[in-house]
Amino acid sequence: MSARILEHPSTEEIRLEAVLHALADPMRLAIVRFLAESGRGVPCSEIELAVSKSTGTHHYRVLREAGVIRQVYHGTSKLNSLRRDDLDALFPGLLDSVVAAARKRSVA
Structure with a gap:
């Protein structure tokens, strides 16, 4: 049985424009904020998103392919x-500034 491995860009392949695009969507920004505040690996089911499962999967894929998040299978x-x-x-x-701005915006 082989482990399921998701592809991630190497550090050298991460591009600012891809990161900014990924962070520009409010749903993806909410995911990033949740992960930043949790400080640990979190299963998708723990992050409540007001979208369908397939749309949520899309948002996680965009973040992963941009190099913003790492996804690993656990069971x-x-x-x-x-x-x-x-x-x-x-x-x-960049990440601290974006998370702080998202936090500030959600309080306002």
Whole structure:
């Protein structure tokens, strides 16, 4: 039995325009904010999204393919975590600024 492995861009393949595109959608931004505040790997089912399962899957795929999150299978579920180290190394302060702005906007 082989492990299911999802493809992720290497650190060198992560592009700012792809990251910004991924973060521009409010649903994906909510996922990123949740992951940033949890500080751990989180299964998709733990993050409540007001969209269909297939639409949620699309949002996670966009984030993964942009290099914003890492997804790994854990049994039958996928654990999602931010690629904080990679993003901070490539774009210092970007993730913290985006999460802080999202937090501020949701309080207002």
